[in-house]
Amino acid sequence: MMNKRNTDIATLVICIAWASIALPRIFTGKWSAEFEAFIIWGGGCFRLILLAVASFAAVQALRTLDRDNPAHLSQTFLAGGFLTFVLSQMTLFILTIKSGGKTPYPSIADLGFSIACVLLIVAVALGIRAWLRLDLFPDGGKKAATAGILIAVPVVSGAVWTIRSLAAATVPPMQMVIDITYPVLNTILLILTAAMLRLCLLLGKGSVGVVWRSLLAGFLAMAIADVMYSFFAGFNLEVLEPTLDLLYTVAYALFARGTLLQWQLLRD
Numbered sequence: 001m002m003n004k005r006n007t008d009i010a011t012l013v014i015c016i017a018w019a020s021i022a023l024p025r026i027f028t029g030k031w032s033a034e035f036e037a038f039i040i041w042g043g044g045c046f047r048l049i050l051l052a053v054a055s056f057a058a059v060q061a062l063r064t065l066d067r068d069n070p071a072h073l074s075q076t077f078l079a080g081g082f083l084t085f086v087l088s089q090m091t092l093f094i095l096t097i098k099s100g101g102k103t104p105y106p107s108i109a110d111l112g113f114s115i116a117c118v119l120l121i122v123a124v125a126l127g128i129r130a131w132l133r134l135d136l137f138p139d140g141g142k143k144a145a146t147a148g149i150l151i152a153v154p155v156v157s158g159a160v161w162t163i164r165s166l167a168a169a170t171v172p173p174m175q176m177v178i179d180i181t182y183p184v185l186n187t188i189l190l191i192l193t194a195a196m197l198r199l200c201l202l203l204g205k206g207s208v209g210v211v212w213r214s215l216l217a218g219f220l221a222m223a224i225a226d227v228m229y230s231f232f233a234g235f236n237l238e239v240l241e242p243t244l245d246l247l248y249t250v251a252y253a254l255f256a257r258g259t260l261l262q263w264q265l266l267r268d
Contacts, residue, residue, distance in 0.1 A: 004210070004261060011257040014050075015250050018043075022246035026239065040101045043245055044093040050252035051089050055082035057259035064266040070133060074126035081119035082255065088112030105233045106178040114178070117185040120219075124192040131199045147198035148191045155190050155223075159183040162227050169234030179230040186223035193219055211262045218254030221247050 021039070030036050058079040065072045092109035096102065132141045166179045193216045200209040225247035232240040 004264070007257055007260050007264075011253050014253045018246055018249045022242040022249075025242040029239075037101065039245065040096060043249070044089075044096060047249055047252050048086065048089050048093060050249070050256045051082065051086045054252065054255040054259045055079065055086050057256065057263040058082045061259065061263040061266050064263070070130035071127065074123050074130055077119050077123035077126060078259075081116045081123055082259065084112055084116035084119055085255075088116060105229070106175050110178050114181050114185060117182075117189060121185065121189050121192060124189065124196050128192065128196050128199065131196075137199065137202060141195075141199065143202060144195040144198040148195035151194040152187075152191045155187050158227075159187045162230070166230055166234055171234050175233065179234065182226040182230060183223075186219070186226055189219050190216070190223060208265065211258050211265065214254050214258035214261065218251045218258060221251035221254065225251060 025031065058075070062072070062075045062079045065075055088109045091112060092103065092107065095104050095107055095109060128141070128144070131137075137144075162183045163180055166176070169176075169179075171179070193212065197209065197212040197216050200212050203209075225244055228240050228247070229244055231237055232244060
């Protein structure tokens with residue numbers, strides 16, 4: 001298994017490499033048809049691989065936990081969430097190829113992504129409950145709650161602004177439902193993950209905090225990408241497409257990093 005240093009280097013290389021592809025296209029627009037086809041095929045496959053790594057590592061981490069471990073149920077939902085992400089990304093990739101390179105929205109894949117977010121929300125909530133039941137925190141988790149509240153203010157404000165802005169778009173009812181669902185689910189996920197990270201940091205600067213910092217950063221990148229995609233689809237803002245590719249790639253790379261580090265931590 002890769003150690004932390006190698007995992008960090010691999011994650012950084014992936015993010016820089018994809019940024020070198022995506023960022024120039026923001027200013028120049030789309031390149032040749034052949035290159036854009038490569039972006040669709042290659043990017044889709046690459047993001048699928050990153051999610052597959054994340055789900056594999058999450059499942060392996062689950063296998064190292066005894067069933068009576070307080071974290072077992074939380075890890076079960078975490079692994080289930082990432083596995084659902086893999087299936088949804090695979091479905092989206094197939095639909096994109098069948099439609100000639102245009103990503104359909106909304107589609108059955110969006111239902112899968114929404115279910116995956118719900119599973120991750122449950123996983124983080126159960127993880128917080130498991131930590132608090134260990135009676136390791138004299139304040140009863142008040143500092144973690146404060147962290148959640150602090151991040152809730154900008155995140156909820158951003159979600160409300162997003163939903164109100166998207167309401168101005170003329171889109172089918174089902175698309176509007178998905179446009180609202182993503183910001184709401186991402187908001188809940190970010191708040192809970194911030195609280196979980198605060199609990200980890202209260203225990204010291206150990207590896208558990210590194211895991212949740214990576215996952216929190218990944219969730220944040222995914223949340224921004226989901227919101228941008230709603231604007232991209234609702235207002236035909238094609239200029240956002242390269243940024244979307246970059247943000248999703250970064251998010252999934254961070255998911256893979258976080259779950260690999262978690263697996264390594266549990267093995268050690």
